[in-house]
Amino acid sequence: MAALVWISGASSGIGEALARTVPGERDRVISISRRAPGGIEHLPADLCDPASWREVGACFQRELAAFEGDRVVFIHAAGTIEPLGFAGEVDTDGYAANVVLNSTAPQVLGHLFLAAARHVEAACHLVMLTSGAARSVYPGWSSYGAGKAAIDQWVRNVGVEQDRRGGTQVLSIAPGTVDTDMQATLRAATEDAFPQRQKFLDLHRDDRLSDPIDVAERIWRLLERGLDNGSVVDLREIDD
Numbered sequence: 001m002a003a004l005v006w007i008s009g010a011s012s013g014i015g016e017a018l019a020r021t022v023p024g025e026r027d028r029v030i031s032i033s034r035r036a037p038g039g040i041e042h043l044p045a046d047l048c049d050p051a052s053w054r055e056v057g058a059c060f061q062r063e064l065a066a067f068e069g070d071r072v073v074f075i076h077a078a079g080t081i082e083p084l085g086f087a088g089e090v091d092t093d094g095y096a097a098n099v100v101l102n103s104t105a106p107q108v109l110g111h112l113f114l115a116a117a118r119h120v121e122a123a124c125h126l127v128m129l130t131s132g133a134a135r136s137v138y139p140g141w142s143s144y145g146a147g148k149a150a151i152d153q154w155v156r157n158v159g160v161e162q163d164r165r166g167g168t169q170v171l172s173i174a175p176g177t178v179d180t181d182m183q184a185t186l187r188a189a190t191e192d193a194f195p196q197r198q199k200f201l202d203l204h205r206d207d208r209l210s211d212p213i214d215v216a217e218r219i220w221r222l223l224e225r226g227l228d229n230g231s232v233v234d235l236r237e238i239d240d
């Protein structure tokens with residue numbers, strides 16, 4: 001039996017690594033992203049556009065209506081750190097897009113996945129990728145940090161709800177600092193827009209960024225661990 005896996009943002013970074021490391025040889029992976037990743041199915045979607053969410057929801061419903069495999073997974077990895085800069089100073093359209101992608105889209109897409117998975121008998125997993133920025137303050141990342149904090153609280157609530165229904169396992173996982181395009185964007189920022197930039201230059205220089213494939217493999221292993229529903233975990237704080 002095989003799993004059906006949706007990954008938002010499988011065209012780059014951690015999402016791409018998750019797609020490359022799915023545990024089962026026959027697992028089917030669908031990327032939800034603007035760019036088409038090579039070698040896997042692609043559902044084109046600009047998740048900053050709320051109209052795209054209905055198409056994603058329709059895909060969840062269509063595929064799960066007659067699903068016969070043994071596992072269903074949706075990992076929401078799509079996210080953006082841009083525009084880097086202080087609230088009140090950055091471009092308004094870019095700021096609004098950041099809020100929609102990092103805060104609104106995960107909640108609505110998560111809701112649509114749970115609705116489609118309600119009557120599925122296979123094991124169902126919903127994973128949100130969060131960040132230490134949900135708890136720590138980074139000037140220049142206000143809407144990014146707020147979006148990740150929103151994801152974490154959504155997961156805590158929905159995990160308890162799903163526990164009462166015996167439904168989907170819902171987790172929020174912070175991957176640590178990982179060597180992806182997002183990190184390159186941080187290093188390319190100005191000190192003015194992102195005063196803590198030097199810390200990220202140092203992490204890169206000292207080779208202290210995690211490899212996306214290692215992180216992806218750890219995330220897949222975590223799904224097997226039977227963590228409490230609604231758990232919010234940081235890969236830097238747990239052993240596996």
Ligand SMILES: NC(=O)c1ccc[n+]([C@@H]2O[C@H](COP(=O)([O-])OP(=O)(O)OC[C@H]3O[C@@H](n4cnc5c(N)ncnc54)[C@H](OP(=O)(O)O)[C@@H]3O)[C@@H](O)[C@H]2O)c1
Nearest residue numbers: 009011012013014033034035046047078079177178180182
């Ligand atoms: N890298 C880190 O150190 C780190 C640390 C903590 C948390 N995270 C989180 O991990 C997740 C993955 O980050 P990453 O580092 O792998 O970033 P990345 O390499 O920049 O990849 C971001 C992904 O998000 C997708 N995406 C961005 N805007 C989108 C949009 N409007 N519609 C649909 N998809 C969109 C991109 O796909 P397209 O461009 O093809 O649309 C891409 O696949 C993010 O949620 C991030 O917040 C990363």
